Amino acid sequence: MSDRALRTAGLVLAVLGIAVAGYLVYVHYADIDPVCNIAHGCHKVQTSAYAKLAGIPVALLGLIGYVTILAALLVPGEPARMVAALTALVGFGFSAYLTYRELFTIDAICQWCVASAVLMTGLAVLCTWRLLREPDTMVV
Amino acid sequence: MSRRLTLFSIVLGAATAIVVAAILLSSDGGSAPRAPRTASTRDVTRILRGIPQDGLTLGDPGAPVLLVEFADLQCPFCREFAATSWPDIVKRYIRTGKVRMELRLLNILGPDSVKANKAVMAAALQDRMWDASMRFYDVQGQEGSGYVTDRFLRAVLAGVRGLDASRAMRERTSPQVSEALASVHSLQSRYAVHSTPTLMIGSDVNDLTQLADGVVSAEKLAQAINAELLKTV
Numbered sequence: 001m002s003d004r005a006l007r008t009a010g011l012v013l014a015v016l017g018i019a020v021a022g023y024l025v026y027v028h029y030a031d032i033d034p035v036c037n038i039a040h041g042c043h044k045v046q047t048s049a050y051a052k053l054a055g056i057p058v059a060l061l062g063l064i065g066y067v068t069i070l071a072a073l074l075v076p077g078e079p080a081r082m083v084a085a086l087t088a089l090v091g092f093g094f095s096a097y098l099t100y101r102e103l104f105t106i107d108a109i110c111q112w113c114v115a116s117a118v119l120m121t122g123l124a125v126l127c128t129w130r131l132l133r134e135p136d137t138m139v140v
Numbered sequence: 141m142s143r144r145l146t147l148f149s150i151v152l153g154a155a156t157a158i159v160v161a162a163i164l165l166s167s168d169g170g171s172a173p174r175a176p177r178t179a180s181t182r183d184v185t186r187i188l189r190g191i192p193q194d195g196l197t198l199g200d201p202g203a204p205v206l207l208v209e210f211a212d213l214q215c216p217f218c219r220e221f222a223a224t225s226w227p228d229i230v231k232r233y234i235r236t237g238k239v240r241m242e243l244r245l246l247n248i249l250g251p252d253s254v255k256a257n258k259a260v261m262a263a264a265l266q267d268r269m270w271d272a273s274m275r276f277y278d279v280q281g282q283e284g285s286g287y288v289t290d291r292f293l294r295a296v297l298a299g300v301r302g303l304d305a306s307r308a309m310r311e312r313t314s315p316q317v318s319e320a321l322a323s324v325h326s327l328q329s330r331y332a333v334h335s336t337p338t339l340m341i342g343s344d345v346n347d348l349t350q351l352a353d354g355v356v357s358a359e360k361l362a363q364a365i366n367a368e369l370l371k372t373v
């Protein structure tokens with residue numbers, strides 16, 4: 001897969017991630033329940049002790065993460081690739097931890113959190129792939 | 141390629157460090173639900189030792205004065221009342237057979253309260269409701285945070301002396317528990333109780349007067365009980 005294709009796929013996932021995290025940030029600050037048609041556990045998850053990290057809503061942290069990845073994907077160069085991969089891997093690791101908490105501590109699943117975890121997993125794979133492969137400009 | 145692997149190793153190491161730090165910062169640091177504290181349990185055991193319990197009721201069923209507390213197990217003010225004024229009232233009035241006290245559990249603070257109430261009400265079927273509620277207060281968490289899981293409740297009930305915790309966990313969904321909680325709701329509506337803790341006093345549940353809501357001091361409560369006792373002489 002070319003760098004351009006990886007980058008385009010990453011941009012699509014990052015935009016989707018911004019939409020999901022943005023929605024969760026909106027419902028948090030608007031103090032309303034998210035639409036939760038599939039798993040019916042969104043309210044419980046969003047009001048749990050795990051919905052905040054050091055007092056900051058994890059949805060807001062997720063939004064910042066997606067925006068950072070999007071920006072890093074738009075910027076050329078090695079440092080930007082490293083930032084994108086670092087942010088996506090952090091997002092993937094913390095999403096995995098939160099999913100574990102949903103399943104085994106909170107006893108509820110939030111469909112929006114699952115969607116975000118899937119998007120972050122995809123971004124971690126794409127961004128790591130981009131970092132590991134040689135840039136197109138160096139391939140003759 | 142080795143340079144790329146080196147870069148990846150640096151990124152992966154940094155990402156791992158950040159995730160570990162985030163997990164340690166998160167809520168309880170990834171630990172299991174807090175175990176009930178032994179010291180508090182000993183205190184409650186000492187406070188309640190030798191006092192009869194029958195379902196919701198603590199004390200001599202023939203005691204002339206009835207004190208009813210409407211509480212939500214997640215409510216921090218209910219916990220404060222239980223830790224401050226309640227032991228004194230037990231010692232002065234309930235142990236001496238002057239007052240009997242009922243604990244009526246309300247679901248004001250959401251789904252965690254519903255789950256907690258069912259478990260503690262199931263303990264009432266074994267006449268251990270007061271022990272179980274005080275045990276719950278020992279490990280009370282942040283309201284509505286989802287901390288009241290089956291595992292958490294099992295740990296709470298397992299610490300109550302004389303209670304078959306497995307039986308209580310099973311009986312949470314029994315018709316007796318549902319009926320008992322429904323009767324609390326009807327009493328709540330009848331006396332228009334909207335907050336917890338709310339204390340009411342009288343001779344029986346059909347003749348109650350609201351004392352106060354919020355955390356009432358032991359002295360204020362004692363004055364009200366003494367006044368009620370004078371009516372019975």
